[in-house]
Amino acid sequence: MASAEVRREELKAVFGEAQGCTRCPQLAQSRRTVVFGSGNADADLMFIGEAPGANEDAQGLPFVGQAGRLLEELLAEIGLRREDVFIANVLNCRPPGNRDPLPQEIANCQDYTFRQLELIQPKVVATLGNFATKLLRGDATGITRLHGRAEIRTIGPRTVRLLPLYHPAAALYTRSLLDTLREDFARIPELLALEAPAQPEPEEPPAPPPTAAAAEAPRVPDAPPPPDAPSPPDAAQLGLF
Numbered sequence: 001m002a003s004a005e006v007r008r009e010e011l012k013a014v015f016g017e018a019q020g021c022t023r024c025p026q027l028a029q030s031r032r033t034v035v036f037g038s039g040n041a042d043a044d045l046m047f048i049g050e051a052p053g054a055n056e057d058a059q060g061l062p063f064v065g066q067a068g069r070l071l072e073e074l075l076a077e078i079g080l081r082r083e084d085v086f087i088a089n090v091l092n093c094r095p096p097g098n099r100d101p102l103p104q105e106i107a108n109c110q111d112y113t114f115r116q117l118e119l120i121q122p123k124v125v126a127t128l129g130n131f132a133t134k135l136l137r138g139d140a141t142g143i144t145r146l147h148g149r150a151e152i153r154t155i156g157p158r159t160v161r162l163l164p165l166y167h168p169a170a171a172l173y174t175r176s177l178l179d180t181l182r183e184d185f186a187r188i189p190e191l192l193a194l195e196a197p198a199q200p201e202p203e204e205p206p207a208p209p210p211t212a213a214a215a216e217a218p219r220v221p222d223a224p225p226p227p228d229a230p231s232p233p234d235a236a237q238l239g240l241f
């Protein structure tokens, strides 16, 4: 199994890839930044929200607005800080006007989430709200039925304890949801104390090297980066601690 340092470097490489992502042409046009995620690249606990809002888009970091402050407050109540966990979203780019993520956008972005899970190797993943819960559970059951009920789930390459939670933005305006979110949050320490679930068998080994003919094919030179392309990421940009 790769060391935490190797996995962190790979995570930075995926972050670099995401910076230039154009899988969703509309979002690639309208975004200011790609909000890949931030936190501890070797965290036992990962949160997955919905999509960046205006504050996140401006700063390039997830959950930095009001919902983020509530998330930090709830974390503090269970003895954790933001830098202890990794926080990401179903979408890495802000949908214009904060509209809901479209199914095609979710499909385009899910590979980044799966690679984050593979590299960070969390024991517990808390989904925040309906979009993350539906994506990670692979079915349409809503958060109202599922919140606070942990289950073992295999998500892409990783098996984790999944804990669906209400989205903090919803809890900001409804007292009863905040109480429920707080109660559900209180389950996190006991889940973290459990052993990590058994992992699925690794995938088949990679395909054999290309044949001689393919290896000799002339190499198409890489296109030069566009003039306003972001410079390669460093740890500070990524927000990794």
Ligand code: URA
Binding pocket: 049, 050, 051, 052, 053, 056, 061, 062, 063, 064, 065, 067, 068, 089, 169
């Ligand atoms: N809401 C989300 O789902 N994600 C963020 O990053 C901020 C608000």
